Amino acid sequence: MKNNIYDNYCEITFDSKSENEGFARVVAASFCTGLDPTLEEISDIKTAVSEAVTNAIVHGYNNGPGEISMKCMILDGIFTVIVHDDGVGIDNIHRAMEPLFTTKPEMERSGMGFSFMEAFMDELKVESAKNKGTTITMKKRIGAQV
Amino acid sequence: MEREGEVFTSEEMERQRMDYIYMVSKGCLIISLNAELDHHLAEEMRHVIDGIIDKRGVYRIIIDFSKIDFMDSAGIGLIMGRYKKIRDYGDISIVGANESIQRILLISGLHKIVHIYENLNQAMNHQKGGHNEK
Ligand SMILES: Nc1ncnc2c1ncn2[C@@H]1O[C@H](COP(=O)(O)OP(=O)(O)O)[C@@H](O)[C@H]1O
Numbered sequence: 038m039k040n041n042i043y044d045n046y047c048e049i050t051f052d053s054k055s056e057n058e059g060f061a062r063v064v065a066a067s068f069c070t071g072l073d074p075t076l077e078e079i080s081d082i083k084t085a086v087s088e089a090v091t092n093a094i095v096h097g098y099n100n101g102p103g104e105i106s107m108k109c110m111i112l113d114g115i116f117t118v119i120v121h122d123d124g125v126g127i128d129n130i131h132r133a134m135e136p137l138f139t140t141k142p143e144m145e146r147s148g149m150g151f152s153f154m155e156a157f158m159d160e161l162k163v164e165s166a167k168n169k170g171t172t173i174t175m176k177k178r179i180g181a182q183v
Numbered sequence: 184m185e186r187e188g189e190v191f192t193s194e195e196m197e198r199q200r201m202d203y204i205y206m207v208s209k210g211c212l213i214i215s216l217n218a219e220l221d222h223h224l225a226e227e228m229r230h231v232i233d234g235i236i237d238k239r240g241v242y243r244i245i246i247d248f249s250k251i252d253f254m255d256s257a258g259i260g261l262i263m264g265r266y267k268k269i270r271d272y273g274d275i276s277i278v279g280a281n282e283s284i285q286r287i288l289l290i291s292g293l294h295k296i297v298h299i300y301e302n303l304n305q306a307m308n309h310q311k312g313g314h315n316e317k
């Protein structure tokens with residue numbers, strides 16, 4: 038991907054392991070600091086990224102091996118993060134996004150992941166199909182209040 | 184090489200253990216969190232907590248968030264799971280949650296089923312008082 042159309046761009050790929058959840062959050066949060074975010078904005082981004090990456094690990098790859106990529110970009114004060122896995126995919130996206138819906142209740146998933154991504158980011162896009170992996174794109178304007 | 188590997192492992196274990204500290208006293212389990220409560224930590228904690236509940240007859244759980252500033256939906260799952268386990272005879276209190284953690288509790292509706300206190304002292308005092316109707 039060309040990075041010169043963004044004010045800033047970063048891309049990382051990491052193993053689908055739960056210890057990388059914290060790593061991904063920190064990368065996304067640090068990447069935004071140039072936009073002078075509030076503590077609340079940082080916390081929103083950390084939560085949203087954590088939910089997307091955890092879903093890739095727990096659902097996409099079923100806690101098995103795999104690779105997750107995260108792209109972060111900034112353009113005109115808007116932070117965009119794209120989390121992608123090549124896992125099992127989602128066959129019914131609409132149902133998956135309903136609050137409290139989970140396919141893994143036995144693992145104590147609360148079914149709140151998508152709700153948090155929606156609540157804490159300005160925009161959420163889910164692209165997925167059965168056995169085609171999942172791509173989550175989220176956007177948030179940083180430092181909106183003047 | 185081997186020595187380096189060994190050193191890393193022991194540091195890693197130390198860190199793991201320090202992610203949270205717990206204490207049991209008179210049926211009350213107090214868990215003090217030192218690391219961000221995400222899926223990674225929640226997975227480890229739930230087995231430990233359930234072991235303690237079963238072995239030590241715990242009916243009150245107090246989770247202290249005052250040292251951490253992050254929790255995601257995995258924390259909700261962890262708290263819900265323990266709530267389902269002890270709700271018939273016990274309760275769960277959350278103390279020291281910062282604004283963003285409180286927001287997570289609110290959106291998930293968890294604030295309706297757990298007690299929320301500003302600090303550990305308040306939670307302990309309330310419990311001594313005996314009744315905690317909810
Ligand atoms: N990356 C993914 N790959 C496959 N399935 C997913 C992915 N992300 C989410 N899902 C599906 O969407 C459901 C809802 O996700 P979410 O709201 O985060 O709740 P939870 O993770 O607690 O189950 C999951 O239970 C799962 O079935």
Ligand SMILES: [Mg+2]
Nearest residue numbers: 088092150151
């Ligand atoms: Mg989830």
